[in-house]
Amino acid sequence: MQHIIITPIQVQHKPFDMMLTCPMPKFDFDVITLGHGSGGLLTHKLLGSGVFDLFKNDLLDQQHDGASFSLEGNVAFSTDSYVVTPIFFPGGNIGDLAVNGTVNDLAMCGAKAKYLSLSFILEEGLTMDDFWKILVSIKETADKAGVKIVTGDTKVVEKGKGDKVFINTSGIGIMHPKAKIHHNNIKAGDKIIISGQLANHGITIMSLRKGLEFETTIQSDTTALHDTVMKMLDAFGDNIRFLRDPTRGGPASVLNEIAGLTRLGYQLRQSALPIDPQVEGACEMLGLDPLYIANEGIFLAIVKADEADEFLSALKQDSNGIHAAIIGEVTKANPGKVVLNSSIGGQRVVGFLPGEQLPRIC
């Protein structure tokens, strides 16, 4: 076993810097180099003196090529890769996203996440400081969500071949016994509910992009939603017909996807959409539609009509649902389409985006 010397590190206070609760162990290198992905001594040092200790748990401690365990009941399995620029942003960093994103994907299946895998592709030159901050975030976010990191991998690519850090997480979760979440269960008359304000994550990231910087106090909404979802499933069971976290592409893309699959219409009310005034202002300024912008801490639920009000008031009691709202309903009319009733009484179709939303000229 290698002896680990723990020294506290100096944390620079950038506007959205986080306080590290776990001090970084002393490494004899300041930046990631190709050697750290070689599988040799440097890899061993990096993992041995940092990662394994930080994420310590019975399954990881097996130190095998994978984790072996047994599970009871139905499980859900999901995977996602995380790429974001910048890697640190108000409200979180790529590490939080990598845990919460997969936890939420499982939650949308009706499962409570239990185990995660964690794989990094690091770009040569990433500072150990930044890498450590990300690792600590992952640890804290995983602890908070009650999931264990049980296996992982680290590769390093040459400078210029990556973008600081890419993360993949896969997760296994135990299905809630009452969960029956599938677009096939959606019926005309069901209500469309959103659990929180739209576009906070996407606008936060955009406000930091080079060339677009603007000041806001908006933060990414990244958070784990599985406890909220489990609570709602306890109470409403199969009256929750469908769940999805509207990440990239936003609720418009989710609804278009299920509109195509169900051949039902999805009618939204513009005036009911919960949007922070700052986000609304940024969208106006940039010429972007908040319905297509990414979120990392809200879910869209389709709920049986006569349970919808009760579902909403229960959701509003939860810290992840304070801004929840019924934003529309499923209809027989307009099959296969998402239609928005504009605030002045007109209607428009909300279609799929042809590509990335691009800020407009004027």
Next chain:
Amino acid sequence: MKFLSEYRDPELARQYFEEIRRVTTKPWTLMEICGGQTHSLVRNGILDLLPDKITMVHGPGCPVCVTSISVIDEAIHLAQKQNVILCSFGDMLRVPGSSKSLLEVKSAGADVRILYSPLEAVQLAQQNPEKEVVFFAVGFETTAPANALSVIQADKLGVNNYSILASHVLVPPAMEALLSDAENKIDGFLAAGHVCTIMGMEEYYPIAEKYKTPIVVTGFEPLDLLQGILMTVMQLEKGEYKVENQYARSVQREGNRLAKDSIGKVFTIGDRQWRGIGSIPQSGYEVNDRYKRFNARLKFDLNIPLAEENKACISGDIMKGLKKPVQCPNFGTLCKPEHPLGAPMVSSEGACAAYYHYSHTGPAQTI
């Protein structure tokens, strides 16, 4: 949201619709000049709620749509040069040139960046002295002052590795071209509020007079548009052809003098090729002699052959208001935002894209 929600009030909108219905006795064809207005009309579902007698046709006021294919080829040519950073407003990236778009050359490794202001491009040039930074200066009179300012700034700071590929187009000559077209059907105009915020209203008086056509300078919010439509229809019903200002909270008769001054310092007026319409005399800005060292065309000795438009695209007829996007045989079939045949399908402010994305009459019904 303050300063927006006031102009989206459902009750006031209802009253405007009612009033427009009440005053309209004859069929009228109105053109909104600006793509932003088209976008707002379609996005808010206003077109479906207007009386049948009123036909809105969607004018040429989307810079993405009218920038000629050859200018896009020029930008692509520059972007592919080894030492060039090409900076552009976001929505120019997807527009196809004669063979590809800026987005495609960016994917292939060209250094193409989306910026919000040309002044940032000057900064970029300072930060990258070994590179040539070119700003793709498209747009109507609205974007011209900032583009001019970037040149003045670069000159002042001695930034020699900065230049602009200017392809500015001007609204009044385009309106005249439309009105003098033999097939013209336009009875009245909603002029573009932001263009007039810069340029003022003086240029429009002779046009209204000469062609006996009312022109109402109009904003972009639903109530702006409804009021603009009402004011135009009221003039038409009375047989008047005045220039009126609906967008008085932003537009002054003389415009913005400072902005006009910077335009005057840097640009000279010349003929300009409009995509889908052809060459319109005296309808564009080009960098003048005093600042010619910031003119990317001269700096890089650009000599790109004039490219042909895709013949299957009827964008000219659409921008002249002769046809609606849905009347194009290729609309939503061969021509979609993901593979546009012509520019109006590219920009979110292009008439075809606006119909495609938002309209009930569009193919979105069959998605």
